[in-house]
Amino acid sequence: MPAHDAPGYAGHPYNMESLTSDQVRYIAKLANLHLTEDEIETYRHQLTGILEHVQSLQEVDTSGVEPTGHATDSNTVLRDDVAGMPLDLDQVIGNAPSTSGEFIRVSAVMD
Amino acid sequence: MVNRTPRTPDVHHMTAHEIRQMLDSRDISAVELTGSVLSRISAVDGEINAYLRTSSVEALAAADEADRRLRGSGPTPGPLTGVPVMIKDNMSTAGIETTAASKILSGYIPPFDAEVVTLLKEAGAVILGKGNLDEFAMGSSNEHSAFGAVKNPWNTERVPGGSSGGAAAAVAAGECAIALGSDTGGSIRQPAALCGVVGMKPTYGLVSRYGLIAFASSLDQIGPITRDVRDCANTLNVIASHDPKDSTSVKAPFDDFGAMLETGVQGMRLGVPREYLVEGIEPGVRQAFEAAIAQLESLGATVEETSLPLTDQALSVYYVIAPSEASANLARYDGIRYGKSASDGATALETSSRTRGELFGDEVKRRILIGTYALSAGYYDAYYKKAQQVRTLIRREFSEAFSRFDALVTPTSPSVAFELGAKMDDPLQMYLADICTIPVNIAGLPAISVPCGMSDGMPVGLQVIGPQFGDQTVLQVAHAYEQSTDWHRRHPPL
Structure with missing residues (x-):
């Protein structure tokens, strides 16, 4: 990992330690993403390197600075609440991998 | 498809505004031109892999319609009428498979057109097919496509850049006159540079993102990849519009991108x-x-x-x-x-x-x-x-x-x-x-x-x-x- 041993990060409050396998498993669970054991190990290294690189943000003084969500100064946009024609049922469920009559079929929702 | 020989051998490398002059002077018809570019795609895309799929039936029908418009029936033709265009495959095309180069979307047929596709169709552009990209537009080399890397037409052992690699490679290789790409961190400009063509990311909000498969919504913006700057301005004049379907869409404070x-x-x-x-x-x-x-x-x-x-x-x-x-x-x-x-x-x-x-x-x-x-x-x-x-x-x-x-x-x-x-x-x-x-x-x-x-x-x-x-x-x-x-x-x- 190129950034792993990079100087300059030690000592600031967000010093990045290597992610653990359990942390990667936890993030993957939050993301609803099944990973193999090999993937967990690869991503553990790669994510540590990338997160270490972005630690440089902590060096910037942002006290009193408002966050930017969108680059242009857009405000909340309102429109009249007018009903329109929805898609046909065929179009709505036509792309689902598994259907049954007018419904989308899924596995059991509870254990 | 009938194989037609273009009357000018260079038609595959002409700018869109030059093509429009040929269409106007009846040196070539839009149907002939479309057939010729589709043949070009068949000839070179095995090597380049810029297209994930072509839609030749729809393209020839659109070309036929463009020819009618150019002969004076229907709406007045514009700068893109009859011009062959490729759309990056992260923009929805009604009835044509749209995958964002991901296996998770393979087989997905959108029931609607992205706003930019609607606007291109209204302008009479001929959509040839869908462009390869890094999966969900995440990448700088096009190697992250689930359907194979795109090759740089200047040297097929090198990358075309990404994520709009198929779009830039197709314009460089004469497989379309104009392509639409999307740019979240350079995905239009970097492949345009690496393939030797023109690519522009307009100001955020000027082009509707409706129907663009979202990657990073506060950064994503659609824009053109073309052979010269004039084509770029002409294309933006067609695709930039205020769209109530995109809450971040803004109206340009000017009428003509090419005015200056x-x-x-x-x-x-x-x-x-x-x-x-x-x-x-x-x-x-x-x-x-x-x-x-x-x-x-x-x-x-x-x-x-x-x-x-x-x-x-x-x-x-x-x-x-x-x-x-x-x-x-x-x-x-x-x-x-x-x-x-x-x-x-x-x-x-x-x-x-x-x-x-x-x-x-x-x-x-x-x-x-x-x-x-x-x-x-x-x-x-x-x-x-x-x-x-x-x-x-x-x-x-x-x-x-x-x-x-x-x-x-x-x-x-x-x-x-x-x-x-x-x-x-x-x-x-x-x-x-x-x-x-x-x-x-x-x-x-x-x-x-x-x-x-x-x-x-x-x-x-x-x-x-x-x-x-x-x-x-x-x-x-x-x-x-x-x-x-x-x-x-x-x-x-x-």
Whole structure:
């Protein structure tokens, strides 16, 4: 990992330690993403390197600075609440991998 | 399909406005032209892999309609009527499979057109098919497509850039006259530079994102890839519009993107931010860039060095904000409502977790994980909020620069196209190559890349960056430079 041993990060409050396998498993669970054991190990290294690189943000003084969500100064946009024609049922469920009559079929929702 | 020989052998490398003149003077019909470009695709795309699919039946029907329009029936023809166009495959096309180059969306047939597709159809453009890309537009080399890498038409052992690699390669290889790409951190400009064509990211909000498969919504913007700057302006005139279906859509404060094209750069003040001439920039790129600066000076512009000290931080801002937004946007792919489903799990949740694990590619999973981490409890302030605050400072830094300069000029990429596979094992190195294009998206600015030389047998791009809604200025500078050189006239010997 190129950034792993990079100087300059030690000592600031967000010093990045290597992610653990359990942390990667936890993030993957939050993301609803099944990973193999090999993937967990690869991503553990790669994510540590990338997160270490972005630690440089902590060096910037942002006290009193408002966050930017969108680059242009857009405000909340309102429109009249007018009903329109929805898609046909065929179009709505036509792309689902598994259907049954007018419904989308899924596995059991509870254990 | 009937194989028609074009009457002018160079029709595959003409600009759209030159093609329009031929269509107007009846030197060729739109149907003949479409047939000829479809034949060209059959001949060369086996090697380039720019198209994920062509839609020849629909294209020939659209060409027939364009011919009728050109003969005076129906709506008045515009600059794109009868012009062959490719659409990057992350934009929805009604009835035509749209995958974003991901296995998780293979087989997905959108029931609606993206707003830009609707506008192109109304303008009479002939849509030939869908362009290859890095999966969900995440990548800088097009190697992250689930359906095979695109090859650079100048040297098929090298990458075309990404993520709009198919779009840029197709324009360079004569497989369409114009392509639509999308740009989240450089995905239009960098491949345009690496393939020797023109590519522009307009000011955020000028082009509707309705029907664009979302990657990072506060950064994504659609724009054209073309053979010259005039085509770029003409295309933007068609696709830029205020769209109530996109809440971030804004109306351009001007009518014609190309209004300033012939104004030249006499007396203009151009800045060169020294942080863009990074350590590690290739000598050949630096040389071509310096020659371009000298050319702009000889045309009457004043060029001065300046500094944007937060440039390095823009990369860190990007690699927090873009994956964070991506992790939220890609949560919708559950293998239940559309696309593909992998193995059947015991529960719906397990099925969708396995589907995502099996059908998303490595780079997409990597970014989902980074984003999920950055947004998770306890880390939000340190990553996402911090990145948004630094984003504010980057915007201020650009605003300050534009109080002194009409536009900024930089190389588009620190290197020419690299070899396939060269950076695949090191995601961080791949990310660092986007240093010249990413700050523009962070600040929502317009920027264009135009060809400005060759190095190691590969094209080099010059980037012109303008203030928000300074799209006309960006096109003006690019056009003045382009028309005083012939780099944009070169095409690969394919």
